Amino acid sequence: MSKASNAELPKSVDPYKLAEQNSVLEGEIPLSALARFRESVLGLGDGAVCCVRLSFSRDRERRRIVSGELEAPATLECQRCMGPMATTLTSRFVLGLVTSDEQAQQLPKDLEPFLTDEFSADLWTMVEDELLLVLPPFPLHDRNECPARDDLEALEPDGAPAEPEKSGKENPFSVLADLKTKH
Secondary structure (H helix, E strand, O other): OOOOOOOEOOOEEOHHHHHHOOOEEEEEEEHHHOHHHHHHOOEOOOOOEEEEEEEEEEOOOOOEEEEEEEEEEEEEEOOOOOOEEEEEEEEEEEEEEEOOHHHHHHOOOOOEEEEOOOOOEEHHHHHHHHHHHHOOOOOOOOOOOOOOHHHHHHHOOOOOOOOOOOOOOOOOOHHHHHHHHHO
């Protein structure tokens, strides 16, 4: 995504009016203003912003939709070395504008609902929800860039996963394998 304008994205808009006008909004949201996102990451750079582009329109079935893309820098905790890991989160999404749960249930499965009031929608909350959805469940450095690389190589000297040691005990189910081959 190209760098959005330096203008701050409006917090609240009338999404239905924007959809009727096929409007496009571009701007930035300060990540420090998104409390749930801020608490979900290890850190954010000073003045870090989420660059956002939103297109409001109608689809072929005349449903009002918002298509968007976003990009935001964040520092996550690598689950391999437990150290900081700088990354850029990106997302492309299409949401159906709805004012009730009943309308949301009528949307096709490939269209996620965006619940709004009749004349206003909180864009910052929508963007924050999308950022939370794209957070990786287990963030990991690239294997060659991870500070824990030496420890990993010590455990797996040939680069392959370590094989569990075979015990000297006989497998109690080996008799079953013999029976299977006889019939």
